[in-house]
Amino acid sequence: MRARLQETGYLVDDGLAVACFLAVRLHRPLFCEGDAGTGKTALAAALAGAMGAPLIRLQCYEGIDAAQALYDWDFPRQLLHLKAAEAGGVTDADLLERGLYSPRFLIARPLLRALETWPSVLLVDEIDRADEEFEAVLLELLSEWTVTVPELGTLRGERPPVVVLTSNRTREVHDALKRRCLYHWFDHPDFAREVAIVRRRLPQVTERLAVEVTHAVRALRARDLLKPPGVAETLDWAEALHALGATALDAELATTTLGAVLKYHEDIEQARGLDLTALLASAATGGTS
Numbered sequence: 001m002r003a004r005l006q007e008t009g010y011l012v013d014d015g016l017a018v019a020c021f022l023a024v025r026l027h028r029p030l031f032c033e034g035d036a037g038t039g040k041t042a043l044a045a046a047l048a049g050a051m052g053a054p055l056i057r058l059q060c061y062e063g064i065d066a067a068q069a070l071y072d073w074d075f076p077r078q079l080l081h082l083k084a085a086e087a088g089g090v091t092d093a094d095l096l097e098r099g100l101y102s103p104r105f106l107i108a109r110p111l112l113r114a115l116e117t118w119p120s121v122l123l124v125d126e127i128d129r130a131d132e133e134f135e136a137v138l139l140e141l142l143s144e145w146t147v148t149v150p151e152l153g154t155l156r157g158e159r160p161p162v163v164v165l166t167s168n169r170t171r172e173v174h175d176a177l178k179r180r181c182l183y184h185w186f187d188h189p190d191f192a193r194e195v196a197i198v199r200r201r202l203p204q205v206t207e208r209l210a211v212e213v214t215h216a217v218r219a220l221r222a223r224d225l226l227k228p229p230g231v232a233e234t235l236d237w238a239e240a241l242h243a244l245g246a247t248a249l250d251a252e253l254a255t256t257t258l259g260a261v262l263k264y265h266e267d268i269e270q271a272r273g274l275d276l277t278a279l280l281a282s283a284a285t286g287g288t289s
Helices: 002-007 014-026 040-049 075-087 091-099 110-116 130-145 175-179 192-200 206-219 231-243 251-256 265-272 274-286
Strands: 030-034 054-059 071-072 106-108 121-125 146-149 151-156 162-167 182-186
Touching: 002 014, 002 121, 014 030, 014 040, 014 121, 014 162, 030 040, 030 110, 040 054, 040 121, 040 162, 054 110, 106 110, 110 121, 110 146, 110 151, 130 146, 130 192, 146 265, 182 265, 192 206, 192 231, 206 231, 251 274
Parallel strands: 030 162, 030 182, 054 121, 121 162
Antiparallel strands: 071 106, 146 151
16 A cells, blocks of 8 residues: 555555555545645545546535535426426326436435445545534445435445545544544654655755755744644745746745745744744754754
């Protein structure tokens, strides 16, 4: 599992590799929790690539309901079918209703589509943004691997998809949902692995720039910021600097490109107050703090 994920460009430690292996082997959802930008969403894409399977993503948000996640009916096509049937002289109400609620008019949303597609990887992204009522819908699916459509009956997948749930922990997810899952906490990687991630994902970036950007980001994380930068921001910053033709990071360039790594005005102002020259000099001598 570790080797296959690395082939997609996603570097994992032993703990995450084992968690992914067990999620696939035991058909258990993998619940990934941690700060934004630490690679939770990217893991699902890497798993899909490693398995050669489609990635089916459900982006959660406040107010999401079952119709948006499970299935819906194609009302415009149903209306056209009804008019065509009436024009053809069909007057049997039961026959008309059976024709309206048939599989050809069913729109499979991400949860049902994943259940009907094997192999597949289902990403339920940012479950902590959804309401607790939606958690109950998801819990039923993960418990039984079935979807009940009143007009059609119970739809069951031949084999369950690989499921990855992510949470940025803006609120606590209910224990009943977590108990159905394997759990992995995503922390920021150590210095060497973060440099390796930059080099793997952005091979066009020089090694010196990758080291200096990673060092600077880790120094920023040590500050009391509103939104500490994650690995995603490390990659964004390195890519932005490369686009400007940089092969190394200096204090002036760091100051003018802080918007690539920090996304709050207060954080940028705090970073500008740091002694970036001394910080980068530390990176040049091999510092990893």
